[in-house]
Amino acid sequence: xxxxxxxxxxxxxxxxxxxxxxxxxxxxxxxxxxxxxxxxxxxxxxxxxxxxxxxxxxxxxxxxxxxxxxxxxxxxxxxxxxxxxxxxxxxxxxxxxxxxxxxxxxxxxxxxxxxxxxxxxxxxxxxxxxxxxxxxxxxxxxxxxxxxxxxxxxxxxxxxxxxxxxxxxxxxxxxxxxxxxxxxxxxxxxxxxxxxxxxxxxxxxxxxxxxxxxxxxxxxxxxxxxxxxxxxxxxxxxxxxxxxxxxxxxxxxxxxx
Amino acid sequence: xxxxxxxxxxxxxxxxxxxxxxxxxxxxxxxxxxxxxxxxxxxxxxxxxxxxxxxxxxxxxxxxxxxxxxxxxxxxxxxxxxxxxxxxxxxxxxxxxxxxxxxxxxxxxxxxxxxxxxxxxxxxxxxxxxxxxxxxxxxxxxxxxxxxxxxxxxxxxxxxxxxxxxxxxxxxxxxxxxxxxxxxxxxxxxxxxxxxxxxxxxxxxxxxxxxxxxxxxxxxxxxxxxxxxxxxxxxxxxxxxxxxxxxxxxxxxxxxxxxxx
Numbered sequence: 122x123x124x125x126x127x128x129x130x131x132x133x134x135x136x137x138x139x140x141x142x143x144x145x146x147x148x149x150x151x152x153x154x155x156x157x158x159x160x161x162x163x164x165x166x167x168x169x170x171x172x173x174x175x176x177x178x179x180x181x182x183x184x185x186x187x188x189x190x191x192x193x194x195x196x197x198x199x200x201x202x203x204x205x206x207x208x209x210x211x212x213x214x215x216x217x218x219x220x221x222x223x224x225x226x227x228x229x230x231x232x233x234x235x236x237x238x239x240x241x242x243x244x245x246x247x248x249x250x251x252x253x254x255x256x257x258x259x260x261x262x263x264x265x266x267x268x269x270x271x272x273x274x275x276x277x278x279x280x281x282x283x284x285x286x287x288x289x290x291x292x293x294x295x296x297x298x299x300x301x302x303x304x305x306x307x308x309x310x311x312x313x314x315x316x317x318x319x320x321x322x323x324x325x326x327x328x329x330x331x332x333x334x335x336x337x338x339x340x341x342x343x344x345x346x347x348x349x350x351x352x353x354x355x356x357x358x359x360x361x362x363x364x365x366x367x368x369x370x371x372x373x374x375x376x377x378x
Numbered sequence: 379x380x381x382x383x384x385x386x387x388x389x390x391x392x393x394x395x396x397x398x399x400x401x402x403x404x405x406x407x408x409x410x411x412x413x414x415x416x417x418x419x420x421x422x423x424x425x426x427x428x429x430x431x432x433x434x435x436x437x438x439x440x441x442x443x444x445x446x447x448x449x450x451x452x453x454x455x456x457x458x459x460x461x462x463x464x465x466x467x468x469x470x471x472x473x474x475x476x477x478x479x480x481x482x483x484x485x486x487x488x489x490x491x492x493x494x495x496x497x498x499x500x501x502x503x504x505x506x507x508x509x510x511x512x513x514x515x516x517x518x519x520x521x522x523x524x525x526x527x528x529x530x531x532x533x534x535x536x537x538x539x540x541x542x543x544x545x546x547x548x549x550x551x552x553x554x555x556x557x558x559x560x561x562x563x564x565x566x567x568x569x570x571x572x573x574x575x576x577x578x579x580x581x582x583x584x585x586x587x588x589x590x591x592x593x594x595x596x597x598x599x600x601x602x603x604x605x606x607x608x609x610x611x612x613x614x615x616x617x618x619x620x621x622x623x624x625x626x627x628x629x630x631x632x633x634x635x636x637x638x639x
Contacts, residue, residue, distance in 0.1 A: 180511050208517045218512035221503070232516040281516075 129156040131321045137186030148345040159315045159322045161336035168342045170325045211282035215293040217274045219266040226262040233285045251280045272299045290322040308334040414521040428531030444543035448550025469569035472551035477578040481544035486589035490622040494597040498618035501601025502611040529594040536590035581637045596622045
């Protein structure tokens, strides 16, 4: 078992590059996600953060490089094996990607219900227990995603990701479009999922307050590569001009007393 | 001037190559969809929902279209044949035209417009809003969960729709023949039953099954390959209806030629 600092390596990305029609989006990306670690990926819009996430979960094929999840090489892995690995991941997409034709409770338990073949009553109970943690009212369970607000949809998507307590969580902008109170609630939930359940998380975000709350480690993607990495505390002492641009609106004293 | 022709040739070549690539992609999609139809798990709830949508909810539009077509056919045939004192052939012509051609084709075109457009729009929206990507990450194969139920339901329901459409079309002809043209009802029914042939029913059913396959495959293909947001959804919907309709009209000739050519 490959370890670093005595911790198991959960995700290892090595020399990953990705381009679209000669437009290079990512070049020689290298990083590792350790067991029990919460990693935040920051970067300007269009810098390739979501592309990186889609490469990790196999929705995009990298031009070169390697992606390992729990020591299994994901690049060129047969589809059925890839699907088995993805079942242990909790993923949210940038715009929620809830299924329009299913009610919210059906969306939340979709993966678990497929795995365990549960009855409607059991499924609803499971969805109920999860949305309670997310500050959502139980009435929304029987509604369709189009019948609730964007912020609620985001939380239902997070509920779907954490249903079944997956050990690896990947969030694409989980708090964008949410009010600060709900955003903080989501951050606490991510923290709880990582610390209590012993999971590991990668969160793509522009929300620096969120980064300070949830991240053990931060990487900045700029100009196709990882131009900076460190802890949130180191981020506030960094001389990197891009990092400075990101943290300018944030008062670090609020987060690090 | 030379450069102008080179540009035209280049653009034409590029378009042709794109066309060939799309045909190739379509057949790969077709093969993949057929493969997944026969692989468990089968999502019976989804299949049932699709059968209700395709079969039950298409009944009014199919019924109305074939009913009026049967009526028009009886009237036009009578007008054309009165000069030759051949009114009795009306029953035969209505029956043959409806069962062999009009019933299946009109049903196919109506279903392509109503159901095909819906299928393409639904899948395309799911594609551009990352729902299909999400499905894949939740341990469900989009081909099995989304595409296979639509194809199975189309293959089962469209032959039934054609059968019902044929019956209603013949009824339309009967109503005009009896109540407007004052034919003898017993004679008309006798003539209809006498000319009803098994080969016509078989041919109509084959056409219906082929149209079901065409509508579901083409619509799902365009939906599944949609891109560029709302514009892509619109393009997928329009393309699915146009291509399905053209393929229905092309294939009906081929099937007719195979049976009666």
